[in-house]
Amino acid sequence: MSGYIYTIGREFGSGGMLVGHMLADKLNIPFYDKELLQKAAKESGFCEEILENHDEKPTSSFLYSLVMDTYSGGSYSSAPFLDMPxxxxxxxxxxxxxxxxxxxxxxxxxxxxxxxYALAERKNVINIFLHxxxxxxxxxxxxxxxxxxxKAKDMCQKQDKQRSSxxxxxxxxxxGDSRNYDLCLNTSKISPEKCVDLIIDYSNAFSGK
Incomplete structure (x- = not known):
C-alpha cells in the first residue's frame, strides 16, 4: 500500500506511537514523531532541545489567524517571524x-x-484518532x-489537556471530536495489530473526496 499520508492523533497512553510504528513498518513507509522535531530543527535553525521543550504545548499570546496573515510561509528571517514568541x-x-x-x-x-490540519488541503490524507x-x-x-x-493517571490527564489545548x-x-477524523479507534477494545489492519482496510476503500 502506498499513496496515503496517515496522521495519528492520540490520547496519552493509548498507544499512538506503537500503532504508528507498526503501520509504517507493515507498509514499509517513513514514520515521523520525534523525527519531525529533528527535521524542523534542522530546517528552521532551532536546536532540537528547544523544540522538545515546546513540543505540542499551547500558547495564549496570539491569534493563529493573524500569524498566518503575516507569515509568508518560508521566511524565517522576516520581521513578523522574528517578532513572534x-x-x-x-x-x-x-x-x-x-x-x-x-x-x-x-x-x-x-x-x-x-x-x-497542516495537510487539510491534500486529498491523500487519512486522519486517525486513537483513544x-x-x-x-x-x-x-x-x-x-x-x-x-x-502518577500515570495524573500524567495522562495533564498530557491530554496540553494536547487538547x-x-x-x-x-x-x-x-478528539470524531467529525475531525476519518477513523476513531478504541485501543482498549482493539489490539494494536487489529488497529493497523483496520486502518489498511479503510485505506483500501478511501476515496479522498
Missing part, C-alpha cells in the same frame, strides 16, 4: 516541516502536532515509565 515560531517550524514531508513522500505516518479507557492508559503509562498508576487553539477544531 518562541511557541509561535516552534508551531510554524513544525507546520512547514509537515508540509515539506508530505511533498517529499508519496506515503508516510505522522503522529500528532496538528498534522491533519482508550483511562484504566488501560494508566496501566500502559505506569508500565512504560515505571511509575505508580496514580494545543490542537484546539491552532486549528479552531475540537481535539
Amino acid at each position: 518562541i511557541n509561535q515560531k516552534i508551531f510554524l517550524a513544525q507546520f512547514d516541516a509537515i508540509k515539506k514531508i508530505a511533498e517529499d513522500h508519496e506515503s508516510c505516518v505522522i503522529v500528532g502536532r496538528c498534522a491533519d 482508550a479507557d483511562m484504566e488501560d492508559r494508566m496501566r500502559n503509562v505506569s508500565t512504560r515509565l515505571n511509575i505508580t498508576e496514580k 494545543y490542537y484546539n487553539y491552532y486549528t479552531s477544531k475540537k481535539w
